[in-house]
Amino acid sequence: MVAINLGGRGKFGLPPGLSRLGKAGVGRVPPTALVLAGIVSLQIGAALAKRLFAVTGPVGAVSVRLGFAGIVLLVFWRSALRIERRALPVVLAYGAVLALMNVSFYEALDRIPLGMAVTIEFLGPLAVALVGSRRWIDPVWAVLAGGGVLLLTQADGPVAWTGVALAILAGVFWAGYILLSAKLGESTSGGGGLALALAFGGLLIAPIGIAEAGTALLQPAILAAGLGVALLSSVLPYSLELEALRRISPRVFGVLMSLEPGAAALAGVVLLSQPMNISQWAGIACVVAASIGATRMATP
Structure with a gap:
């Protein structure tokens, strides 16, 4: 099926503790609401991370986020x-790409509004969905998305093209x-590979983050905020x-x-x-x- 895939989030399963919690606490909540x-949660986490930039810088914020997310998942998936x-090469490559994706996004977020950054970044999964398809209507979705990005740059003030x-x-x-x-879903089982990849990504970026933020990363308030960003931007939305995904189809999820x-x-x-x-x-x-069009009209 050709559809918008945001990263294979359904491949790894929930940590045992979160799985029990999910069955007990959110089992009756409609999947659409979840x-x-x-x-x-993801966007609140991004907004909170943006507020950290003044103290930690974008890379410092990524270091704290990935570090805490990796620790949380390593604890949950320790078995x-x-x-x-x-x-191992897949795990390391996955962690490196994850870290670079977050650094690029946070650096963009430091220069352009959140809505603009997320919308432009969203072209990545849309491109993956369209590249493998041979339907006549797919160029329509590509042109529509490209036109949307052009409209996004029509800001009332100057646009930071570096951020774009x-x-x-x-x-x-x-x-x-x-x-x-x-590849990670095929090469590993459970969430151990994901946890190790996140931890590696955090370690990979940590030296740059420490150089950028210095001792600010050790401030209790920054550590607390970083934990909040990790939970809001990674652990909670993925869970x-x-x-x-256990109760709806990937097509509906993509929409x-x-x-x-x-x-x-x-x-x-x-x-x-950040008005628009x-x-x-x-x-x-x-x-x-x-x-939505690329997802709804996807064919097997």
Whole structure:
């Protein structure tokens, strides 16, 4: 099936503790609500990370986020951390791409509004969905998405084109992340590979983050905020999405996840005071429509 895939989030399963919690606490919640809650959590986490930049810088914020996310998952998956030697290159490559994707995105977020950064980055999974398809309508979705990005750049003030370029780079890494996630799902079982990949990504970026932020990373307030970003941007949304994927089809999941650029724009307006004009909202609507169209009209 050709559809919007945000990184193989359904391949690894939930940690045992979270799985029991999911069955007890969210088992009766509609899966649509779980997906939307995951989207909201992810964007709140991005907004919180943006507020850290003044102290930690973008790379410092990535270091704290990946570090805490890796620790949390290593604890949950401590009984499944053994992997075969042939899977090690995939784990390391996955962790490296994940780290570079987050660094590119946070650097873009430091220069352009949250809604613009997420929408442009979203071109990565959309491209993956369209490249493998041979349907006549697919160029329509590509043109619609491209037009949406052009509308997004019609800001009332000057546009930081470096931020746009970094968001595009983050989308490229997101596409690579999607492809590698399939390999990781084939090479490992459970969440041990994912936990090790996150930990490796955090270690890979840590020297740069420490050089950028210095001792600020050791401040209790920064550590607490970093833990919050890790939970809101990684652990909670992935857990909610995985629980939802047990009860809805990947096609429906992809359509719901297509709303993520709109949610990011709203989070930017409400949490970061980043207003957007009519042209920019129209641009986001174009990218969302292209994503929904590519997902709904996907064929086996």
